[in-house]
Amino acid sequence: MLIKQLSVFLENRLGRFSQIAKIFSEAGINMKAFTVSENAEFGVLHLIVSDPEKACALLREKSFAATLNDVICLQCPDVPGALEVALAAITEAGISIEYMYAFAQGSTASVIIRPNDLDKCIEVLSENKFKTLTQEGLNSI
Amino acid sequence: MTMYWNKKVECMSREEMRRLQSERLVKMVEHVYNDSTYYRKRMDECGVKPQDIRSIDDISKLPFTTKQDLRDNYPFGLFCVPMEDIVRLHASSGTTGKPIVAGYTKDDLAMWSEVVARSLMAAGVSKDDIMQVSYGYGLFTGGLGAHDGGTLIGASIVPTSSGNTEKQITLMRDFGSTVLACTPSYALYIADSIKKSGFDIKDFKLRVGIFGAEPWTDAMRRDIEEKLNIKAFDIYGLTEMCGPGVGCECECQNGTHLWEDHFYPEIIDPVTLQPLPPGEKGELVFTNLTKWGMPMIRYRTRDLTTLHYETCECGRTAVRMSKILGRSDDMLIIRGVNVFPSTIESIILEFPECEPYYMIEVDRVNNTDTFDIQVEVKPEYYTDRITELAALKKRITARVQSVVGISPNIKIVEPNTIERSMGKAKHAIDHRKFE
Numbered sequence A: 001m002l003i004k005q006l007s008v009f010l011e012n013r014l015g016r017f018s019q020i021a022k023i024f025s026e027a028g029i030n031m032k033a034f035t036v037s038e039n040a041e042f043g044v045l046h047l048i049v050s051d052p053e054k055a056c057a058l059l060r061e062k063s064f065a066a067t068l069n070d071v072i073c074l075q076c077p078d079v080p081g082a083l084e085v086a087l088a089a090i091t092e093a094g095i096s097i098e099y100m101y102a103f104a105q106g107s108t109a110s111v112i113i114r115p116n117d118l119d120k121c122i123e124v125l126s127e128n129k130f131k132t133l134t135q136e137g138l139n140s141i
Numbered sequence B: 001m002t003m004y005w006n007k008k009v010e011c012m013s014r015e016e017m018r019r020l021q022s023e024r025l026v027k028m029v030e031h032v033y034n035d036s037t038y039y040r041k042r043m044d045e046c047g048v049k050p051q052d053i054r055s056i057d058d059i060s061k062l063p064f065t066t067k068q069d070l071r072d073n074y075p076f077g078l079f080c081v082p083m084e085d086i087v088r089l090h091a092s093s094g095t096t097g098k099p100i101v102a103g104y105t106k107d108d109l110a111m112w113s114e115v116v117a118r119s120l121m122a123a124g125v126s127k128d129d130i131m132q133v134s135y136g137y138g139l140f141t142g143g144l145g146a147h148d149g150g151t152l153i154g155a156s157i158v159p160t161s162s163g164n165t166e167k168q169i170t171l172m173r174d175f176g177s178t179v180l181a182c183t184p185s186y187a188l189y190i191a192d193s194i195k196k197s198g199f200d201i202k203d204f205k206l207r208v209g210i211f212g213a214e215p216w217t218d219a220m221r222r223d224i225e226e227k228l229n230i231k232a233f234d235i236y237g238l239t240e241m242c243g244p245g246v247g248c249e250c251e252c253q254n255g256t257h258l259w260e261d262h263f264y265p266e267i268i269d270p271v272t273l274q275p276l277p278p279g280e281k282g283e284l285v286f287t288n289l290t291k292w293g294m295p296m297i298r299y300r301t302r303d304l305t306t307l308h309y310e311t312c313e314c315g316r317t318a319v320r321m322s323k324i325l326g327r328s329d330d331m332l333i334i335r336g337v338n339v340f341p342s343t344i345e346s347i348i349l350e351f352p353e354c355e356p357y358y359m360i361e362v363d364r365v366n367n368t369d370t371f372d373i374q375v376e377v378k379p380e381y382y383t384d385r386i387t388e389l390a391a392l393k394k395r396i397t398a399r400v401q402s403v404v405g406i407s408p409n410i411k412i413v414e415p416n417t418i419e420r421s422m423g424k425a426k427h428a429i430d431h432r433k434f435e
């Protein structure tokens, strides 16, 4: 199961993130999670939002370099060491993770994973009985 | 079938051409030394006497002439014949400062008609054509230049000049004009006006366009060709040499043939001013070999291009000039290396990921020049992976380093950051202060 992540290229310019936040709040788009991958000169902002298609179109309209891509949303079982087991299974299968970030909603914790091989990663997780969220599942939380 | 106006000269062997050029240069140098106080003074300053010039190979001994020299000697200071022998004056509207004035003797006008006739025929125009000249008639060389050359080959000239576009179009259709001669931007304007007026291009008989006097892109050429249903040719010229007709594309459109028995071309390094070997990119320099009224000796055009001496598929041996690749005035010296914005542009265009825009920014920090190039990535090439963007940056950096010789700092900027403008866009900002 995959969900849509919104990625936005940002030069290291102050204020760009607050512009994005403003655009979303005016359009009634809910930001569930975000993180930034960056190097010395630029960054890519990753966002999980309530309506990714609409959010992407809005940002592009305003000349933001926004794209949509698939990521895995792993629903973390409330058991100690569960994430460790999941990551070990992924690594053992020879899959590498580009980046990952976590967020909590109520009592549920979710981990966004961007592996180099999405299909294989999904396969490994389901074989190991881990639960991944669909877009609908995510929005209904 | 290829048509030539002057096959003997246009197809003569390289050896014969050099002999003819040598003969003419010797005569020209005697003329300017004896008949012009300006040129005598310049040659004396350089310690060159007419007897030092025995063949075309000696041309590099002669001093250069620049646009500034023309301005300083405005209006008639570079004329080399008495005013009574001048039968025509033209002037270019300089964008800054005084206009560039050109004076012609009767023989000069005949020479000019000859080179325009060669140009028109190279583009496939013959006496059977009806040629509408929509270049401006007047001080500008375009109108009368095309007019006289077209008359010489015997085409039926329709001297509409520029402007009054509605009437132009009506006459073009009613007369069945087959050739249109004008600036490429006016050609596009005419094409759009035809469409707006509700005419059908099928009712026109146009087949050839002779366009020049301003730079135009390949995209513009395709646009004009499609809209007017013609084949468009680039005619090259500059007021300082005579006007349009210094060269023209042939049917192969593989560069611009220069009529080098009248205008001797050289390519020089704009910094060292030394001549460069054939095929190398540098500044184009022209010497009038036959224009008696106001000859230019080693005139620096500031245009950057390359020259190719292989025989063309059309049979002509006349040297071919590639597209104008930029202006030597735009050159930046960064960390002691010459950098032309046009070179950076062609590198950026090699990358399908990049938009065709760029901005060079130069500064000096701790006594070292900084060299930043801003580029934009096309929307479809943005990804969520920062590593891909970093890899792209690395590839562009390596390419610039290998072509230019110094390493730039490539800055990937957000969409629509770099200024878009038609024509003469500003491609470099130099923040360095040289006191």
Ligand SMILES: [Zn+2]
Pocket (backbone or CB within 6 Å): B250, B251, B252, B253, B257, B312, B313, B314, B315, B316
């Ligand atoms: Zn040719």
